[in-house]
Amino acid sequence: MLPHSEEVEMKNRAIVALLVAFVLAVPAFAQQTGSTSQDQSTASQPAQNSQATSSSSSDSATGKAPLQPMTHEGFWGRVNPFARKKYVQRQVQPIQDRVNELDELTASNTKMIKDTDARAQEGIKLASAKASEADQHAIDAGNKAQLAQQTATQANTRLSTVEQVVGNIDQYKAATQTEIRFRPGQSVLSKNAKSALDDLATPLKDQRGYIIEVQGFSSGKGQAAIATSQKMADSVVRYLVLNHEIPVYRIFVVGMGNAPVQTASADEQGKPKHTSGGRVEISLLKNDLEQLASTSNTSTPPASQDQQAQPK
Numbered sequence: 001m002l003p004h005s006e007e008v009e010m011k012n013r014a015i016v017a018l019l020v021a022f023v024l025a026v027p028a029f030a031q032q033t034g035s036t037s038q039d040q041s042t043a044s045q046p047a048q049n050s051q052a053t054s055s056s057s058s059d060s061a062t063g064k065a066p067l068q069p070m071t072h073e074g075f076w077g078r079v080n081p082f083a084r085k086k087y088v089q090r091q092v093q094p095i096q097d098r099v100n101e102l103d104e105l106t107a108s109n110t111k112m113i114k115d116t117d118a119r120a121q122e123g124i125k126l127a128s129a130k131a132s133e134a135d136q137h138a139i140d141a142g143n144k145a146q147l148a149q150q151t152a153t154q155a156n157t158r159l160s161t162v163e164q165v166v167g168n169i170d171q172y173k174a175a176t177q178t179e180i181r182f183r184p185g186q187s188v189l190s191k192n193a194k195s196a197l198d199d200l201a202t203p204l205k206d207q208r209g210y211i212i213e214v215q216g217f218s219s220g221k222g223q224a225a226i227a228t229s230q231k232m233a234d235s236v237v238r239y240l241v242l243n244h245e246i247p248v249y250r251i252f253v254v255g256m257g258n259a260p261v262q263t264a265s266a267d268e269q270g271k272p273k274h275t276s277g278g279r280v281e282i283s284l285l286k287n288d289l290e291q292l293a294s295t296s297n298t299s300t301p302p303a304s305q306d307q308q309a310q311p312k
Contacts, residue, residue, distance in 0.1 A: 172211060172285035176200060180236060182278035184219070187231040189239055197236065200282060201244035212246065213283040216255045223257075230255030232280050 178200050180193040189197070204210060216233030218225045233253050240246040 172287050175284045175286045178282045180280045182232050184277055187235045189235055194239065197239055200284060201240050201246055210250065210284060210286045212251045213285060214251060214253045215281045218257060218278045220258055226255050226257035228278065229257050232278055236280050236282060
């Protein structure tokens with residue numbers, strides 16, 4: 001038989017082993033009890049969770065119901081000092097899943113924001129280009145309107161000038177007057193007479209709106225004086241036509257003979273004085289046609305320049 005002391009020691013060891021086994025069994029039993037109670041609590045409230053899910057799923061970012069806090073604390077409360085790894089993983093896994101979903105949702109939202117910003121920038125650039133093009137069209141339209149206004153003003157001015165000229169087309173005004181002297185009984189032009197005719201006819205080249213009036217006067221009486229005055233006037237007309245190419249239709253010739261001439265110096269007593277000797281009076285008469293031609297020549301080039309400068 002064993003001694004009494006050894007028997008007591010073995011009993012003590014057995015008691016200690018039982019206590020240690022009990023202590024180790026309690027956490028497992030508490031964890032199983034907490035899990036079972038949590039599962040039962042979760043299973044006992046499906047209606048409440050479904051209602052909370054339907055009411056809050058539309059408000060969450062992921063479209064899922066938010067995580068519900070643990071209502072049952074278990075045997076050890078919220079913190080289990082003897083929790084196993086699987087238990088901790090089971091508690092943390094829903095949170096990790098939600099975190100991953102939020103990361104994916106954040107990345108998707110970031111991409112959508114970048115795409116929206118890129119489309120907005122492209123739209124802004126396109127709108128700016130369209131606005132610039134519209135501004136250019138408006139400027140072109142303004143330039144064309146201004147050109148049309150200028151053309152209308154010029155046309156109105158020319159029309160007024162034409163109306164004035166047409167109204168005064170038969171109103172000739174004396175420009176210059178020249179007198180050619182002949183020796184008695186002669187109709188040949190002298191050197192001085194030709195020089196005077198040259199001075200009169202040279203500036204008339206390429207001009208319009210003028211006529212030349214040639215009147216011949218001769219001493220004597222009757223038809224003889226008229227014939228002599230006609231010969232002198234014809235010699236003047238012949239020189240102008242042959243030497244200066246004055247159109248015949250612009251020259252009006254008349255032989256006045258010994259017709260009386262009304263002059264201020266000869267009419268001191270109110271009576272005209274007859275011609276002594278032979279002479280021819282050449283009068284240059286002009287209307288406003290030359291002025292109209294010069295106006296047309298000066299107003300046409302600016303309009304053509306404006307049309308060339310008009311942007312296409």
